[in-house]
Amino acid sequence: MIEMQSVSKVFRTDVVETHALKAFSLRIEAHEFVAITGPSGSGKTTFLNVAGLLEEFTSGKYLLDGKDVSGLKDDARSRIRNEKIGFIFQSFNLIPDLNIYDNVEVPLHYRGFTSAERRKRVTAALERVGLAQRMKHIPAQLSGGQQQRAAIARALAGDPRVILADEPTGNLDTTMSGQIMDLLEEINSGGTTILMVTHNPELAMRAHRHIEIVDGALAASRPGNRGVPEASAAAVASGAGALARAGATATIKAGAAGQPS
Amino acid sequence: MMLKHDLRLALAGFRRTPILTALIVTAIAAGIGAAMISITLYHARAGHPIWWKEHQLFAVTLDNRGSDRRGEELNRHPEYPPDQVTYRDAQALYRSSIPERAVMMYRTARVVDPGKAGVKPFGVVARLTTADFFPMFEVPMRYGAGWGRTDDTTPDPVVVLSSRLNDKLFNGANSVGRTVTLNSKQFRVVGVADRWMPQPRFYDLTTGAFDISEDLYMPFGWSTASKLQTIGNINCVTPNAKVGGFEDLLNTDCVFMQYWVQIPNAATLRRYQQFVDNYTQDQKQYGRFVRPTNNRLYDVPAWLDRNDVIGDDSRIEIVLAVVFLAVCIVNTVGLMLAKFLGAAPVTGLRRALGASRKHIMQQHLTEVILVALIGGAVGVVLARLGLWAIKVMTYIPGPDDNAERRALADSLSHMDYRMIVLAVSISILTGVLAGLYPAWRVGRAAPASFLKAQ
Numbered sequence: 016m017i018e019m020q021s022v023s024k025v026f027r028t029d030v031v032e033t034h035a036l037k038a039f040s041l042r043i044e045a046h047e048f049v050a051i052t053g054p055s056g057s058g059k060t061t062f063l064n065v066a067g068l069l070e071e072f073t074s075g076k077y078l079l080d081g082k083d084v085s086g087l088k089d090d091a092r093s094r095i096r097n098e099k100i101g102f103i104f105q106s107f108n109l110i111p112d113l114n115i116y117d118n119v120e121v122p123l124h125y126r127g128f129t130s131a132e133r134r135k136r137v138t139a140a141l142e143r144v145g146l147a148q149r150m151k152h153i154p155a156q157l158s159g160g161q162q163q164r165a166a167i168a169r170a171l172a173g174d175p176r177v178i179l180a181d182e183p184t185g186n187l188d189t190t191m192s193g194q195i196m197d198l199l200e201e202i203n204s205g206g207t208t209i210l211m212v213t214h215n216p217e218l219a220m221r222a223h224r225h226i227e228i229v230d231g232a233l234a235a236s237r238p239g240n241r242g243v244p245e246a247s248a249a250a251v252a253s254g255a256g257a258l259a260r261a262g263a264t265a266t267i268k269a270g271a272a273g274q275p276s
Numbered sequence: 277m278m279l280k281h282d283l284r285l286a287l288a289g290f291r292r293t294p295i296l297t298a299l300i301v302t303a304i305a306a307g308i309g310a311a312m313i314s315i316t317l318y319h320a321r322a323g324h325p326i327w328w329k330e331h332q333l334f335a336v337t338l339d340n341r342g343s344d345r346r347g348e349e350l351n352r353h354p355e356y357p358p359d360q361v362t363y364r365d366a367q368a369l370y371r372s373s374i375p376e377r378a379v380m381m382y383r384t385a386r387v388v389d390p391g392k393a394g395v396k397p398f399g400v401v402a403r404l405t406t407a408d409f410f411p412m413f414e415v416p417m418r419y420g421a422g423w424g425r426t427d428d429t430t431p432d433p434v435v436v437l438s439s440r441l442n443d444k445l446f447n448g449a450n451s452v453g454r455t456v457t458l459n460s461k462q463f464r465v466v467g468v469a470d471r472w473m474p475q476p477r478f479y480d481l482t483t484g485a486f487d488i489s490e491d492l493y494m495p496f497g498w499s500t501a502s503k504l505q506t507i508g509n510i511n512c513v514t515p516n517a518k519v520g521g522f523e524d525l526l527n528t529d530c531v532f533m534q535y536w537v538q539i540p541n542a543a544t545l546r547r548y549q550q551f552v553d554n555y556t557q558d559q560k561q562y563g564r565f566v567r568p569t570n571n572r573l574y575d576v577p578a579w580l581d582r583n584d585v586i587g588d589d590s591r592i593e594i595v596l597a598v599v600f601l602a603v604c605i606v607n608t609v610g611l612m613l614a615k616f617l618g619a620a621p622v623t624g625l626r627r628a629l630g631a632s633r634k635h636i637m638q639q640h641l642t643e644v645i646l647v648a649l650i651g652g653a654v655g656v657v658l659a660r661l662g663l664w665a666i667k668v669m670t671y672i673p674g675p676d677d678n679a680e681r682r683a684l685a686d687s688l689s690h691m692d693y694r695m696i697v698l699a700v701s702i703s704i705l706t707g708v709l710a711g712l713y714p715a716w717r718v719g720r721a722a723p724a725s726f727l728k729a730q
Contacts, residue, residue, distance in 0.1 A: 067628070069628055089719075093627070096630045097630020097631075102628055108625050112291045112292050113284070121628050126353045
């Protein structure tokens with residue numbers, strides 16, 4: 016699903032160069048739920064931005080859903096973001112002046128769906144996250160957890176191949192975090208690949224795989240408690256290979272939980 | 277489909293930044309409102325008596341002067357054809373259907389018998405004119421209307437009174453249908469003109485540019501039917517032309533009539549000029565128009581200029597209006613930049629969700645055009661209110677009624693809608709430029725760079 020080969024990302028200013036990703040290689044299979052951890056400033060979010068085509072990378076190769084997306088023009092990147100990727104952000108990033116229905120509908124406009132199709136998708140997505148009764152509310156009228164569920168509905172409405180979640184529970188209390196994780200697991204069980212950046216080791220362990228980024232490089236890749244799906248066993252091995260090439264140590268633990276459905 | 281979405285986002289943007297949006301609308305409205313007021317006042321004051329159609333009305337002049345050029349060196353502009361036309365040329369021109377409207381006319385004198393005991397008959401100045409006079413010069417009517425075109429050749433005994441004469445004869449009442457006795461002949465009143473005092477009186481400058489309008493108007497057909505002599509200027513422009521009786525006047529090269537046409541566009545104007553030139557060329561076979569073809573059509577400003585009626589106008593008012601508009605536009609640009617750059621995180625989010633640069637550009641354009649249109653509309657309302665207030669302050673009906681003040685005040689009711697269109701277009705254009713820059717800037721940057729700020 017996602018394959019990065021020696022991807023580097025360098026931020027340059029007049030006086031300093033920051034290597035946010037260093038020859039980063041990683042392969043994530045379809046249907047995988049991968050948690051990404053690492054200290055602040057380690058490059059987690061940069062990795063997610065590059066993976067989500069929100070940011071261009073400096074060198075390397077990136078295959079998304081089997082297609083080389085390196086050096087694509089802006090229009091093509093926008094289209095891929097719209098059709099294949101769903102985003103969930105720590106601070107929800109809902110448009111404050113639009114109601115929940117309209118917020119969820121926003122990405123569908125750029126897809127060229129008819130009004131009826133948009134309505135069908137928005138309603139289905141909101142029902143799936145349990146917000147069908149709140150669709151006319153504006154974000155400020157909802158709790159943090161509900162806002163994040165609305166953001167998840169927005170990510171789901173376009174039926175993406177992969178969801179990129181940047182600390183989706185970072186602004187939520189434990190109970191709500193648990194609920195959001197349940198929802199993400201349920202979405203993943205439906206076949207959607209999920210990459211989730213988190214600082215919370217417990218939540219990270221609920222994924223199939225848990226990778227750790229340190230100083231812009233892959234530092235560890237190990238199975239989570241959700242277990243390693245058959246399809247991604249090879250990817251874990253490949254991750255270990257990448258670690259070996261990068262001179263790091265890969266720790267692979269047996270999953271405690273069963274195989275994903 | 278996208279337009280609806282863009283409009284919704286634009287309205288959401290207005291709600292998000294109500295004060296900034298209100299300031300933008302105010303800046304545009306103030307600029308357009310003030311500019312419109314200044315421009316309208318300029319038009320009213322700078323001697324453009326019918327400026328809203330001054331480029332559609334043309335005075336027709338034909339160079340029927342003889343070959344003798346003696347004395348012409350005393351003329352300031354010997355190259356100009358005579359400022360009036362002969363009767364027969366007017367008749368010939370009047371047969372053309374090229375102009376939208378055409379008017380031939382001259383001044384005459386009549387005696388009114390008021391038919392009231394103790395009130396003596398008195399003389400009035402009348403204008404013999406054709407039916408198009410009233411719609412062409414947009415003479416405001418207090419009661420009734422002008423006459424039909426058939427009266428120009430076989431006239432009915434009808435007349436249009438000035439409000440001044442109507443006040444005198446009928447105490448200002450609606451006199452349509454009543455009769456007026458002119459030189460012992462009864463005429464039926466078909467219309468009463470409202471106060472109408474174009475300054476300068478562009479349609480006939482031969483008897484004074486700044487003068488009041490005539491007391492009454494009669495169908496041109498009465499010219500020959502009653503052999504009505506002109507009381508305006510007569511200029512015989514060929515050696516053989518002499519002013520004798522009425523019949524001589526009709527058949528010699530003595531000019532005494534004013535001839536005006538209304539022409540809608542440049543192409544028609546070219547056709548009409550060609551028609552006039554062909555006519556005078558044709559007349560050469562009768563020994564007339566001996567000079568090289570020199571027929572000129574003047575629009576109103578050119579006509580006033582040709583007759584040295586108005587000197588160099590002060591254009592300071594217009595310059596100030598434009599400068600003020602420019603200041604407002606610059607402010608608008610700044611405010612729009614602040615508004616859109618402030619909304620950059622939302623724009624970045626939309627980019628992340630799949631909006632292309634084109635989508636962002638479209639949405640920004642929708643928003644700026646909407647805000648510019650609202651600002652423009654409010655500006656027009658402000659201008660109307662301002663002009664109304666000025667009109668109220670300028671003209672107060674009463675014993676000290678002053679024709680010039682009234683004429684000036686009336687002219688204020690004509691706003692220059694072409695200028696409004698121009699001003700709104702300018703505000704949209706600047707809005708577009710102001711909106712495009714942030715759209716371009718947000719479009720160029722990686723969407724991720726704005727998401728953190730969301």
